[in-house]
Amino acid sequence: xxxxxxxxxxxxxxxxxxxxxxxxxxxxxxxxxxxxxxxxxxxxxxxxxxxxxxxxxxxxxxxxxxxxxxxxxxxxxxxxxxxxxxxxxxxxxxxxxxxxxxxxxxxxxxxxxxxxxxxxxxxxxxxxxxxxxxxxxxxxxxxxxxxxxxxxxxxxxxxxxxxxxxxxxxxxxxxxxxxxxxxxxxxxxxxxxxxxxxxxxxxxxxxxxxxxxxxxxxxxxxxxxxxxxxxxxxxxxxxxxxxxxxxxxxxxxxxx
Numbered sequence: 001x002x003x004x005x006x007x008x009x010x011x012x013x014x015x016x017x018x019x020x021x022x023x024x025x026x027x028x029x030x031x032x033x034x035x036x037x038x039x040x041x042x043x044x045x046x047x048x049x050x051x052x053x054x055x056x057x058x059x060x061x062x063x064x065x066x067x068x069x070x071x072x073x074x075x076x077x078x079x080x081x082x083x084x085x086x087x088x089x090x091x092x093x094x095x096x097x098x099x100x101x102x103x104x105x106x107x108x109x110x111x112x113x114x115x116x117x118x119x120x121x122x123x124x125x126x127x128x129x130x131x132x133x134x135x136x137x138x139x140x141x142x143x144x145x146x147x148x149x150x151x152x153x154x155x156x157x158x159x160x161x162x163x164x165x166x167x168x169x170x171x172x173x174x175x176x177x178x179x180x181x182x183x184x185x186x187x188x189x190x191x192x193x194x195x196x197x198x199x200x201x202x203x204x205x206x207x208x209x210x211x212x213x214x215x216x217x218x219x220x221x222x223x224x225x226x227x228x229x230x231x232x233x234x235x236x237x238x239x240x241x242x243x244x245x246x247x248x249x250x251x252x253x254x255x256x
Contacts (some may be wrong), residue, residue: 016120
């Protein structure tokens with residue numbers, strides 16, 4: 001029997017990457033995830049589009065028992081948003097810059113023995129094709145454990161499995177600031193307006209996962225202020241010294 005192939009997981013810190021890690025471990029015995037890879041903006045040292053600080057990603061990786069490699073994405077000379085980041089469909093920075101940096105990172109993974117890269121994408125065909133193109137150049141395979149699943153079912157599964165997460169970014173053209181800092185529970189799902197994807201797959205919202213099946217322990221954090229960079233609003237999170245629970249760190253609707 002062949003040994004599992006070595007894999008890395010593209011980690012944003014949010015619910016989809018956490019659920020992808022869980023599914024990869026449960027349903028993909030032919031691979032073994034040995035590390036995380038996280039893209040951060042050069043100007044602000046935060047996760048692209050999520051706005052999560054590098055320190056919190058390190059805390060997540062430590063709680064997951066996995067090392068994390070940070071890939072720094074150069075920013076424009078005049079970035080307009082301190083947590084805006086990189087990648088297809090954004091202007092921070094252009095795709096050619098992003099592609100060059102990420103392709104180099106994939107090359108390092110391949111040189112280090114990684115054969116497969118795992119993603120939490122669900123249904124964005126263009127994004128998957130873009131990723132697969134870069135992976136092919138590096139001689140790597142893409143794996144998408146959540147691909148094609150109904151996003152309402154995935155959200156319900158995330159809650160049922162006992163994952164805990166909070167919203168940290170919303171597109172204010174589609175959601176309100178009252179959705180920031182809320183627990184990803186059934187009440188949050190029910191609060192989403194018609195047309196908003198339950199998993200925020202089209203960028204309606206982003207999240208920070210701090211506990212769940214893959215974690216050895218909860219990730220400690222302290223919620224801070226709201227920052228607005230149209231059309232996005234962000235909930236600041238700081239590394240914390242007390243174990244978070246739904247009652248003492250999660251800001252409910254109307255409490256921000």
